[in-house]
Amino acid sequence: MRTIHTDVLICGAGAAGLTLAIELARRHVDFLLIDKTTTPFGGSRGKGIQPRTLEIFEAMGVADRMVAAGGRYPAQRKYRADSGYDDVASVEAAAPSAAEPYGEPLMLPQHLTEGILRERLMELGHAPRYGHALADFEQDEQAGVSARVATPDGDVTVRARYLIGADGGRSFVRKALGIDFPGESMNARAVVADLSLSGLKDDVWHRWNGGGAQQISLCPLRGTPLFQLQMPIPLEGEFDLSDAGIAAAIAARTGRADIVVHAVHWRSDYAMSSRLAERYRVGRVFIAGDAAHVHPPTGGQGLNTSVQDAWNLGWKLAAVLGGAPDALLDTYEAERREVAAGMLGLASKLLDAARLRGDLRRGRETQQLDLGYPLSALTLDERAHDASNSAVLRAGDRAPDAPCRGAAGQPVRLFTLSGGGGWLLLRYEASGPSAIAGRPGLRIVDIGVRGELRDDDGYLRDAYGFQPGDIALIRPDGYVGVLTGDEHGAALANYIKWLG
Template structure:
């Protein structure tokens, strides 16, 4: 007798990670519940940087153009001197987009606007978060998870196949699982506040007393709003007045100016910076994602973006297993994402040390375009490749042409919930079609043409190569035509085996 579940997945936490996972599951037709113990949406700007790799993910999820429309680019940094003069500089390294990397600059969108657009996209897919619903207990067995959810609408016992804790740095899910969260407090406490003010122009990110941890303060005009985000270190101990009057006093003391006036405070927080990484991302049928699995100092804009990466990696795997793929596929979530978070933690900590010295420069290292999973058990090359694009790497974009004559991007072929198999000078029909995989052929009799050589430059294919791109835009396998049996074995392991394969 088949057990009945209230949903395939219960997502605890409707921040960026939970929303991204919900969107991904929704577009794949996987049932889920998304609960959030807060009574309504988060309304602060905390994670305002959308890195280039996350822009690619948001393009796939269908919200990038909307984010660009309400957001903006980062302004130049204006360092104010004590004598009233200032100097402007770019904190971001400016590189033009390329054929393989269409987005090269971080986008500024306050977190509450980003999450608002994500909720809008989720509603288009027929779902919405359940605010005021708190996970207060759960247990699991070999077949599923039993969750106790409480709220003003009453208590509920849910039986689901999997539980995902995307419930922040103080994660209840992580606590119940008994997963250690080692790391360190970084010896920096700071404020962040969204305010309306007068006395500063909106054409620059204003900084005062750079390199002085006792008096530093910065004012960043928040794209898409009429507000500024105030940032500044504060003493490690003691209460901080985050009211209009309290912030006004801090601003006057640190800037030595009396013409900057705080009109209102929309949101403000005092916090201690930590760098912590969960020992495990999974216990049985329960997973951690986002800040529940890793917390970073805000330097370099890595936290929200790494959380989105978690969800984008986990979503297609949960969907595949729900649809019949082997359960072992879920083991690769921690295998792939935990090392990425560890690296991002180290980067953010390094950038914090630079910030203490007054160095705000940011370059490619924060863009997350070089994230990959080359050591993953899901990365297959047959034969092995030396240099160039490898299995596990991010799949590059490329301007190409369809056989009907239209100009398109390779990302257009990858967009969606499916796998994509690209053949280069191969025989059509060598790989039988199957549900969940799109096949495109480059070559004289193919449906795609690489007139300008961008695909060849990015992928360096040999004649007869098959390149399999995962649903999350990473290279799963690169296999020569002589090794088709190896490719078929791989496809079966990820849930793409031929229907009826192995039957008489």
């Protein structure tokens, strides 16, 4: 049997697997990305890209492509029994700001999102291998993982230093590891489908029978000529998913004969549940995305949380493969599992609102801009904390963007400096040389009259709460690792030493 050697074997080429692959490719890590399906997923399923995920996609070089391919969420048109209707906003939108360049979610069907990620991966010299199924694996915690992969040309052995299971809610990797996946059924079952139809305008999200068992919605899918159908169905029994069956359900629930279904391009029925893996790591094997957490689709959290799992794990894998301590990889589960637990609670709350009141409006709590890692081992905060002011930036928070000016006069956004994939040390009006200069993978930027970056309008000062002499160390994934006014102190020195 032929043997392939690589650093990382990624099982699953959905949004999480593709994001992880891009991050490894950006860092010149050798990997193999496989998927058991013979072709890429072709449906809309996860159609909402949250503002925090757009920031991540900007760092990956694909945000503009996604915005160009998708569109804004339309208003919801709620039809009343008297044949009238009310139009209400679908999402809480805000104007882009200096600190938050994306003020609202983007609607982009999942297959288009994943297509753009595959395109970016191809630009970096890689592509998923479809029709490649992970058959079994075993690991040696000292040497790596041996995996048997079934391919169209026969079985091969893959020797990898790490294996990542990004292979969905029925994850083979999670089950093979014996990781418990506790949770609960949400006592809800639904149909989702992508349709070609006529009889409806595509400028609003059409909804009927809100808050009841017969509710139904038809949402225009930005970036396509299609509509996405969503409707609850009985928990038990067969549901007719044929084109004719779906057309009949639409006619019955809307009470309209003028809505004509021309084709059903993708369809799925599913029972909703909420589950969270008890562990994200066993030795040299990790799980990410839906393999680690499944949830109701309300709130548009699933794909976004999966992408951010991979975003968190990618730079850490690259760092450890480059010589950082293995303990860095333990922070992946510590940080991301807590976030997933909160996401599951939010999605369940939003599901209840949708079922009881027909309320699908999504607010800031779904946008993931306020999530962070304050209790992480990678968080060091030595600044005085005013517990009464939640607006004050703390270590562990998402690092805000800020427009600045380079020493040569050109405009510079902080995100253009922090999106390169390494650590970024901001020194605000500091004096003397940096105490931690000359370290691979660390960029040091002095801010001030004699620095390479000028904060003329005070955006950095205000966003970070900087005083002269303060520093902020921003992690490769765009979260604040350290805030301190003592660059020469023992705490920062120990932090840097721990990272290797």
